[in-house]
Amino acid sequence: MKKIERLLEKIISAGKTVYIGLGNINRCDDGLGIIITNQLKKQLQNRVYNEYDNLEEIILNLIEDQHTKNIIFIDAIDAEKAPGFLDIYTPNELNSFYLFSHKVPLKIYCDLLKKHQKNVFILGVQPKVLDFKVGLSDEIKKLANTIVKLIVILEKQSI
């Protein structure tokens, strides 16, 4: 957690950061990104979105926004680690991150953002349960709350 804290601090302190949650809230821990961003939305206005928002609009606005330096996608990532394993990835590290069926592949968004001098990261959490069920497992829920608190603190520090 300390490593992630330091990395996040470095990213957030470098400039305006936008958060985009990904996932499926009907698949238990896969909904982590959406649940985290739903909580963050209350505290960081106009800088937090999820994949159910108009992603095309968000990305096009970000490309034009000179102030935004970083975009952090938040998602459940199967890194074959213990449940709750947390890391920050770059888009190139995650092949499956690109495979969106009949949607615009996220890689296109990432490439466009990078071409317009944005730093793109993925904050990934190893899920514990991916069954068809609404709500996070206790372990991941606890971690999601910690991530929300951490981001809010780091954002406040960076002001």
Place this chain on the structure above:
Amino acid sequence: MDKNIKIEALARVEGHGGITVTIKNDKVEDVRVEIYEGPRLIETLVVGKTPEEDLNIVPRICAICTLSHRYAALQGLEKALGIEVPKKVKLLRDLMHCGEMLESHSLHVFILALPDFLAYPSAIAMIDKYEDDVIKALQLKKFANKVMRVVSGRIIHGENPILGGFGRYPSEEELLGLKEEAKTIMPIAERGIEIMASLDYFSYAEADTTFMCVNPPNKEYGFVGNTLLISTNEEIDAEDYKKVINEHIVPYSFAKRSRYKGKPFSVGALARINLIGDRLKGKAGEIYKKYHNNYWLRNPLYNNFAQAIEIVYCLEEIPRLVDEILKLPDPEKSKPARLTGIGTGAVEAPRGTLLHHYEIENYLIKKSDIITPTAMNLDDIERYIRITAENLVKQRKYNDIELKLEMIARAYDPCISCSAHLVRVVRK
């Protein structure tokens, strides 16, 4: 030469599917479009439910054509219950439908199909040279999402269109915003036409087929009607669809397939443009006159071009619909005239004709039948893949045979486009 071509993991054909082509001794032995996804039983799920419950369930069949399913269900249910909807409601439904067409077509034309023609492995690889066009496609999609959100209430699974009316009517300001933006964004659609007109549509897939689409009333172009038009010069009442559309199953696929009087047929943008394209007016009409020719009747690859024309049509239709809508007051919700009845809704989804048939007894659904465009197209996709494979094998053009076959499947936009890049070739 022997060759086993396997296109795996064809996502979004209501789930998982694949294509297998077996070539033995330089002869195409077998072609299979396989759907692995298990039956979803939606038609059974709605039995015993009220029409309102049905409207919340059936759009979940597909998150891409969610509004088409809602529109077709509304039509079928309202016919069954004798509900006459006011003109404003119909116009608003047509407006939301334009949003869905734009969203689906812009993704398919620019992001999923175009890379093949420009010799890129994917749209991702196109970014360096065609960044501007990719951004334009996203602008088009963004606008399409806005149309759906403003009119139906949400980008996906909009809840505003309800039985007999609308939950919340969009404001004049919102509608005028859509009208202005549709005009501003038109150059993007024209760029799409320019690109489509510059492409080479290979001829290995050329063969005759039967086309079908919904026949909009008053000899207008459009996506909704009460009769089905067929390229055999036939026109049948949508209620009689079972007399001509026969469903059958194949052992290697979970999806039911449809045939027109026992033969494969095609639905979709190309079918619409071929059957009623001469009704197009304005810019879309000019484009149709300039580019449409007999090749379009025999080559499924032109479905991509047909979609590009429909993008222009929708952008012209949106301002017209907004003007019409703003002339009319917000009506009260229409009520059912009866609690028992039978009705069939026929709507053109982006991928083709979509039918929702309902039998209702005492305001509960007794029976339902839903036939999707992908089910209608599957046999013809398989047939065109076979024709293409046979022509390529005959000419011993094995080099990019997988790509050519993928392009045929992708041209139909049967929700398998994105995964059709994942081809594995096994040489015997």
